[in-house]
Amino acid sequence: MDNAITNMRDLARCFGRAMNLVSPKVENHHQQVAYVSWRIADEMGYNLDDRREIIYGALTHDMGSVIMPEKEEGEGYTLSEMSQAGISLIGDIPKMSFIKEILSAYQVPYDERPEFSELSKEAVFAEIIFLADKISMLINPSAAALNQSEDVIDTISDYAGEEVHPEIIEAFLRASSKEYVWLELLHQPEICLSAISNANVVTLDQTIELAKFMSRIIDFRSQYTAMHSSGVAATAVRLAEILGMSEDECKMMMVAGYIHDIGKLKVPKKILEKKEKLTDEEFNIVKEYAYYTELLLKDIAGFDQIGRWAALHHEKLNGFGYPFGLKADDIPMGARIIAVADIFSAVAEIRSYRDGMSKEQVIFALREYVESSALSKYIVDLMIANYDDIYQKRDSETSKEGARYYAAVVDMD
DSSP: OOEEEEEEHHHHHHHHHHHHOOOGTTHHHHHHHHHHHHHHHHTTTHHHHHHHHHHHHHTTTHHHHHSSOOOOOOOOOOOHHHHHHHHHHHHTOGGGGGHHHHHHHTTGGGSSSOOOGGOOHHHHHHHHHHHHHHHHOOOOOOSOHHHOOOOOOOEETTTTTBBBBBBHHHHHHHHHHHHHHHHHHHHOOOOOOGGGGGTSSSEEHHHHHHHHHHHHHHHSTTTTTHHHHHHHHHHHHHHHHTOOOOOOHHHHHHHHHHHHGGGGGGSSSSTOOOOSOOOOOHHHHHHHHHHHHHHHHHHSTTTTHHHHHTTTTTTTTSSSSSSSSSOOSSSOOOHHHHHHHHHHHHHHOOOOTTTTOHHHHHHHHHHHEEETTTTOOOHHHHHHHHHHHHHHHHHHHHHEEEEEEEHGGGGGO
């Protein structure tokens, strides 16, 4: 499909808000880094296309940290290690190649960088984003914006010639002389997304690639879910093909499969990897994530169907699903397909509390869901009738993502 399905502004907004879910400590952090970077780039005379690029780079600057194994208290990862993890997440996605170049520039120590006039655009952007990150970390969300500006400026000025080229510090100082910049930084940093026109379109094929990238951030947080979304996407697409859905609908199904768990970024890793049975309180936290999936996707232009298919995959035909308790008549076919694909993939995978199930065990589990009126009998029957074919498609995709996961994460442990 060559026609646009959505736009980069809505996708960028969704990504930033999704990253906010990871921890209360990063609430609005990515938006703030994007805002400051945008303002500095504007002061330095970069054109609109360049300022859009730096927004994308800022929103994704520390995505590698989300998937990296936890260290002992007091230990951490270097900026170079985090940027390398981010590069591995992007892989070969064409629309994000410039972000890889920005992340690569992080890996060059300041004292090994050339004079400012000899820096590449991506290296300049890396320094701007680095500085914006430091500024965001200094901002106290509970204090008045203008009461903080002087202390932040004093602290940041010390970076000149030490970790950031002085020309970039000077651009920040020019921007910081405007009081509204501090107010917007604290209260509405997403205003920077206005620089991304909704005419900046994204095709369905490009959306698939971006959704695949996002699925890695969702899944690579845990070794037990590292290949889950790729398996759900492959399974759902094959079921959609068997059901006779159109080529575009099958592509939309792939997008929904990749991002159906985006709200799971809200679930702490310790719950994702818990070996014992979850407490009622912990399970309530898990149940919330489908709601966050719906919340994140509902405002993306062109995602009316994709968002519903993704967000409603835990609804059950008998009305006892979550988070909305919908019954059969209110659950669209796409969501029913994702639901079957999700359970099939989950029970076939190794989890912290059990090994992956055999073919016979998977089929038994699926039929139990049908008997309780949780899943569609029609779709499950098609799943079982085409089991080997669907399993092979799923296994092919999960193997690729598994290799990427080990390259991106496990070698850093």
